[in-house]
Amino acid sequence: MRRYIKPTLRTKYHIDFDWWQKKGQNLRRYLLEHACEECYALVKSDTEIATIDWIDPGTAEVFTVDGIWHVIHNACREEPKYLDPNLPVTSLIFRLFIVNNNTPLTPVEIHHQIKNKGAELILRILSGHRVYKGICHVAPPV
């Protein structure tokens, strides 16, 4: 069980890949929703794209992640409208973590990158009981 902490504006968040595994949710399908047209076509046609060993940029923990993550991270982040402010806020935050390779960010740092949503609102969304798309606060495994 994750150790409870009271999140604040200084708490770091990221996509918790363990959450996707534990919940038995299909990360590949969700990642495909965030692929640009070009990547989508490429990934759809290539069923051979294997998993990769993704290294957490903060802790160096390794997670086995669908290879689509890498494709989207490299190609789609260059799309000018990838971080479209009209997207739902949770999708926008998820995309932000794809773009920065899941580097942990605080609600304030997230707000600085997606300016149309305030840091307080972001904190309220991320710190609620419901976990959106595996976006959780960073907690050490021990």
Next chain:
Amino acid sequence: MKKRITQTAKYWQHQFEIDDKVLQSLKQRVRDLGSPLSIDKVCLFFIRNILEKERKTIRSELQGAEPYRPDQKYAVNDKIVFPHWGFTIGKVVSVRPGYNPVDKRFDIIEVAFPKSSDTIAQLAANIKTPHKLLEKSDEDDQTEDIISISQKIYKRYKQHIRPKIEYFIKNDGSFVSFKKNCFLKELLPKIQEGLLNIVDAVIDINGKPMSVDDLIEPLELYPKGKITDASRFSINYYLHNDNRFENVGTPDLVLWYLNRLRPPQLRAPIYHLQVKKTSFNVNVLSGDLRAFLADIDDEVTPIEYTTTTSDTKTVKFTLIYPHLHAGTIPVLPAVLDILPTADSELLILNFIDGQTGETFLGWLIEETNYIFGFENWYKKYNLPVGTLITLKKTENPLELIIDFNPQRRRPEVVTVAKINNDRLTFQMERKRITAKYDELMLFSVVHPHEVERYSNRLEKQGVSLSQLMEDIFPELMQLSPHSAVHVKTLYSAVNIVKRYPPGPIFYELVTHKSFESLGDGYWFYRNM
């Protein structure tokens, strides 16, 4: 990232305690040095000891474990410590190859954490690409100099650490303290009562505050011909605890003086400088009156209505009667700017007469707004009310130059204030004036004792400012062909008999029906 316990405010606020072992080693350190330590140094001593102890604990807990680095190669059974997870220790249970398109090939180690129910984490090892954990971190670098870490901690948590140490030093019977330093009681040289009597006599003969070094010499308390910090501390400590002596210096310079040499005028605030009425409604004052309010530098006028001088080395002001009579100078905001910070309730300053270079003492008591000690100086030059006086800063913060601009002694027409038929009256006389003056505020007061008696009588009768102005104004009007009186002249004249700042005087002018403004600061009185 979890911090070490000593790098949290919570530790220094609630958990930090003074260890007897560390205390003993502090005492030994003071014995070895043979000289006092500043409280700051004592605080750093305790912090360093705590940090060293913490490091030892961590090292023993690590039991040979190496700090985790993602670029290192690891084998099964290797022990690793994770500084970024609160120095948790884990053991490698498996190693397998890993791959991703960015980092290419690397190792994935599975690490078990026995203290956390054998939780397993998978971590990267043998990577060739940069990673945040490979960057140097100030707080978790085991090799960083413990002295500089102590200083950083002290800077950050001083407000929690220092009061605890000060309280402890004060209540521990082994230490004695003076100002920001402490010393071991056992190391204080024994000083006989007779030696303190010599100090008393030395200060008495010199008649001025003396530094501890100047006092040590006659006491011959300098082994091997050198004045040590220990002998300085000891003398300061003994004098501080003897009621005959008082420290009249600044936080950086201890100066000793004798209580009994304090002028008697310092025992209570000087009566004729006391101001009873200071409040007034500034909003009723016209623009020109507000300008004069700022122009007349009065120490009682609230600072927001005054103009501050930009020159921080020199202050100019006009002498009014209460200060001339009491032998004081006002502590205006600009004067305060050039004064040093006092270390106790009395600050003794050395004044240099700008005309002759002779020196004399000036006394500033905390919470009064005047400096006493100018009676002889005013008498020596026969300075009138209205004299323009200059105070200049010198390189020595406790020394100031007081001066005026001399002028040739030729007779001039001067307004002389006298008590006639139980009234303050004014008449023009030819007199020699020795200094440059403000002609609107110039008065010569010929019989100060009669003025004092008159002033005391007014006080007893409870004469109001309004009544006083109604008495004085017509007298002043007779001096002018147009019967006009300037506000600065009125202010200077009122102050001959009673101390009032300009604000309440101006307020009376505006609100009293008999006074009428003629413009440019001149007013007229119509007896209704």
